[in-house]
Amino acid sequence: xxxAQPRKVPWPTLLFFVGFVGLTIVQTYFVQQGxxxxxxxxxxxxxxxxNKVGEVEVDEDAVIATxxxxxxxxxxxxxxxxxxxxxxxxxxxxxxxxxxxxxxxHGVKVRGRIERTPWWESFLIGWVLPIGLMFAVWSYxxxxxxxxxxxxxxxxxxxxxYDRAATEHVTFEDVAGVDEAEAELVEVxxxxxxxxxxxxxxxxxxxxxxxxxxxxxxxxxxxxAVAGEAEVAFFSMSGSDFVExxxxxxxxxxxxxxxxxxxxxxxxxFIDELDAIGKSRGGIAxxxxxxxxxxxxxxxxxxxxxxxAANVGVxxxxxxxxxxxxDQALIRAGRFDRQVLVDRPDVGGRTEILKVHSRKxxxxxxxxxxxxxxRTPGMTGADxxxxxxxxxxxAARRNGKIxxxxxxxxxxxxIQLGLKKKGRIMRPEEKRxxxxxxxxxxxxxxxxxxADPVHRVTIIPRSIGALGVTLQLPTExxxxxxxxxxxxxxxxxxxxxxxxxxxxxxxxxxxxxxxxRATETARQMVCRFGMSEKLGPLTYGKQSNSRxxxxxxxxxxxxxxxxxxxxxxxxxxxLIETQYARALSLLREKKVALETIAExxxxxxxxxRTELEAIANA
Numbered sequence: 019x020x021x022a023q024p025r026k027v028p029w030p031t032l033l034f035f036v037g038f039v040g041l042t043i044v045q046t047y048f049v050q051q052g053x054x055x056x057x058x059x060x061x062x063x064x065x066x067x068x069n070k071v072g073e074v075e076v077d078e079d080a081v082i083a084t085x086x087x088x089x090x091x092x093x094x095x096x097x098x099x100x101x102x103x104x105x106x107x108x109x110x111x112x113x114x115x116x117x118x119x120x121x122x123x124h125g126v127k128v129r130g131r132i133e134r135t136p137w138w139e140s141f142l143i144g145w146v147l148p149i150g151l152m153f154a155v156w157s158y159x160x161x162x163x164x165x166x167x168x169x170x171x172x173x174x175x176x177x178x179x180y181d182r183a184a185t186e187h188v189t190f191e192d193v194a195g196v197d198e199a200e201a202e203l204v205e206v207x208x209x210x211x212x213x214x215x216x217x218x219x220x221x222x223x224x225x226x227x228x229x230x231x232x233x234x235x236x237x238x239x240x241x242x243a244v245a246g247e248a249e250v251a252f253f254s255m256s257g258s259d260f261v262e263x264x265x266x267x268x269x270x271x272x273x274x275x276x277x278x279x280x281x282x283x284x285x286x287x288f289i290d291e292l293d294a295i296g297k298s299r300g301g302i303a304x305x306x307x308x309x310x311x312x313x314x315x316x317x318x319x320x321x322x323x324x325x326x327a328a329n330v331g332v333x334x335x336x337x338x339x340x341x342x343x344x345d346q347a348l349i350r351a352g353r354f355d356r357q358v359l360v361d362r363p364d365v366g367g368r369t370e371i372l373k374v375h376s377r378k379x380x381x382x383x384x385x386x387x388x389x390x391x392x393r394t395p396g397m398t399g400a401d402x403x404x405x406x407x408x409x410x411x412x413a414a415r416r417n418g419k420i421x422x423x424x425x426x427x428x429x430x431x432x433i434q435l436g437l438k439k440k441g442r443i444m445r446p447e448e449k450r451x452x453x454x455x456x457x458x459x460x461x462x463x464x465x466x467x468x469a470d471p472v473h474r475v476t477i478i479p480r481s482i483g484a485l486g487v488t489l490q491l492p493t494e495x496x497x498x499x500x501x502x503x504x505x506x507x508x509x510x511x512x513x514x515x516x517x518x519x520x521x522x523x524x525x526x527x528x529x530x531x532x533x534x535r536a537t538e539t540a541r542q543m544v545c546r547f548g549m550s551e552k553l554g555p556l557t558y559g560k561q562s563n564s565r566x567x568x569x570x571x572x573x574x575x576x577x578x579x580x581x582x583x584x585x586x587x588x589x590x591x592x593l594i595e596t597q598y599a600r601a602l603s604l605l606r607e608k609k610v611a612l613e614t615i616a617e618x619x620x621x622x623x624x625x626x627r628t629e630l631e632a633i634a635n636a
Contacts, residue, residue: 054082054103062104066124072101073127076117080105178254179282188242194374195367195399196236202358203227203244206333210248210284213331224355226322226334228292230341231360234400237337240360241288244335251285253278257294260314268295268314276321276332284331292336298345315345322353362398364495365391371399375406380420390426393473393491405429435489436481444485450620451518452477452486455528457615458517458605459488459510460625464634465604468506475615476624485528501549504539509597509604511536516601517612540593541586550589558586611636 057065062083065071073084085102121128190200209216209223216223229237238254245252255275260268279287289295295314322334336354338344348354363371368391376387394405408429413421444452456475463469470490477486490510515529548555560575578586605612614633618625 054105057104063120065104066120066126069124071121071124071126074121076128081117179251179278187246188239189246190243192374193236193240193243194370195363196240196360197367199229199240199358199360200243202356203240207244207247210250210286210331210333213284223333225352226336226354226356228341228349228354228357229335229337229360230357231337231339232362232398233339234398235360235362236399237360238288238290239399241286241335241337245286245288248284248286251282253282253285253287255287255289257289257291257296260295261311266310266313268310269317272314272317272321276324279332285333287332287334289334289336292338292348293340293343296336296338296344296348298343315348319347319353362396365395368394368397368402371402372406375403379406379410382420382422385421385423385426390430392493393430395492395495401433405433408432431489435484435487439479439481444479448485449477450616451522451526452528453616453619454517454521454612455514456486456488457612457619458513458515458601460513460615460630461517461608461612461634462513462601462604463488463490463510464630465608466506466509468500468503469510471627472630473627474624475619475630477619478623484531501543501547504543504547504549505593505597508536508539508593509601511539512594512598512601513605516598516605520602520605520609521612521616536594536597537590540590543593544586544589550586552585552589553582558582608634 059081062071062081065083065085066074070086071083072086075082082103082105085104087101118128193200206223206227213223229240231237242252242254253275260271275287279285295311295318297311297315299312299315334354341349341357349357365388369388372387372391390405394402397405405426406429409421409425412425412428412432413419416425418425456477460472460475463472470492472488473491474489475487476489479485480487511532512529514532515525518525518529543549544553545558548557558578560577576583611634614636615625615630618629618633
């Protein structure tokens with residue numbers, strides 16, 4: 019159970035409350051506490067004659083008397099209680115000598131003339147000072163709330179400004195694996211450093227640069243690196259920071275952002291997640307839009323048209339992983355003139371990224387980062403940073419001093435396959451079925467010519483839901499796949515179900531994910547890649563997928579007849595059945611190797627590539 023976070027103390031509210039109570043006490047002490055009770059002059063004379071007065075302070079206008087205690091104080095509270103005082107206004111024209119004689123005849127002490135507090139001093143202490151202090155505290159709290167984005171600061175942009183004095187000073191040395199994108203941005207850096215060279219020849223620097231790419235590829239880091247290399251101020255703000263529940267706030271923040279940027283020019287203004295405010299204002303993408311976002315977008319378009327980057331020295335950079343939903347008016351030439359693709363790194367790029375993130379950790383000299391890069395296909399810069407951190411955590415768990423290769427192995431499996439579920443106890447027959455299932459995948463992958471090499475096979479349950487995993491890693495980056503390679507991949511997917519049928523005789527639900535992936539691959543071959551002899555080189559169906567995200571947002575549009583749909587189903591079925599029969603044939607021929615791998619898995623639970631190849635080639 020996570021540890022409860024301590025509640026933050028509301029210091030502004032607490033300070034205001036303490037100040038208010040303090041001012042109330044001060045006012046009460048100086049103005050009200052100790053004020054004598056008013057009496058008629060005749061009653062004061064009667065008190066003196068009755069010997070109830072102990073001391074008298076005589077003033078020109080009044081007489082202040084301190085009364086005697088009727089009984090001596092006994093308790094501590096009675097001793098600490100202040101004496102009772104009364105005041106009476108003197109009658110004009112009364113002979114002061116008679117009053118003095120009356121006082122002396124009754125043994126009353128006369129303390130002499132007292133100095134009365136002027137009216138203006140009482141007014142200052144009682145009213146002006148408390149009200150002034152309360153107004154000062156209220157003004158301070160108001161300014162503090164305004165700086166934090168209070169109700170009086172809706173129109174101010176919540177921009178984060180980084181300059182040369184900032185602690186996060188990022189340069190191109192901190193960015194790796196995006197050499198093509200970096201080359202596109204070098205001239206932006208050169209312009210910000212030497213604008214005269216471009217103005218002399220009449221060249222115009224791109225007003226806006228849009229960074230496109232999947233999540234985690236380093237778009238924000240690359241924008242910071244451009245500002246760090248150029249040594250200019252960097253204004254960073256997310257697209258969602260502009261939109262509020264009040265209409266017009268986003269537009270006001272856009273104006274304030276560009277006004278601040280013009281004052282700090284030359285500089286870079288970076289808007290992350292541009293699609294939050296830049297969605298298309300028409301068509302399907304505009305469904306669910308609101309006036310506030312559209313007004314914000316309109317103001318951004320106006321501001322980008324209202325200045326010339328060559329004269330003002332402000333370069334706009336933005337990042338998004340959903341370029342297909344952006345408004346065409348936003349990404350046209352003259353606004354975002356240049357679009358830079360920040361794609362997933364290849365094996366060389368992953369090696370360089372691992373070197374960057376390994377600078378801050380204690381790494382063993384035997385660790386080969388190139389091998390780790392080959393074992394992490396498809397990982398982005400953020401994934402690789404997490405991989406290095408997971409390896410460091412693995413070393414710390416075993417109380418190691420440095421990070422070794424086995425730590426990277428465990429971290430890679432943890433990220434790709436999930437956590438080990440060693441506490442999950444399977445029945446012996448279930449474990450045996452899983453062992454033969456994974457052995458079928460492994461043996462088919464080792465037998466067909468175009469399959470990716472098997473790196474490891476295990477029957478240890480993982481948190482991703484798999485009871486066993488056959489891990490294949492490509493030896494090189496692939497950008498195209500042939501029909502034979504796709505067929506071999508389908509055959510490997512069906513190898514687990516084929517092994518269960520050969521050895522156990524009956525089938526189980528363990529092949530569900532394999533069947534889903536095999537069917538989808540076969541359907542892609544028929545409908546997308548034109549690899550069906552009956553249907554020919556045509557595509558069928560129109561799927562609206564995001565360019566950089568795996569989630570579809572429009573579903574699949576059917577553009578073929580029912581008759582064609584039946585042919586597609588027949589072709590997909592024929593591909594699957596052909597490869598399933600092929601898998602059965604291969605496993606029957608190598609049944610001895612299949613049983614050897616399965617029995618070995620039941621003993622050690624995990625087998626590496628070298629041992630697997632030795633068994634398959636025996």
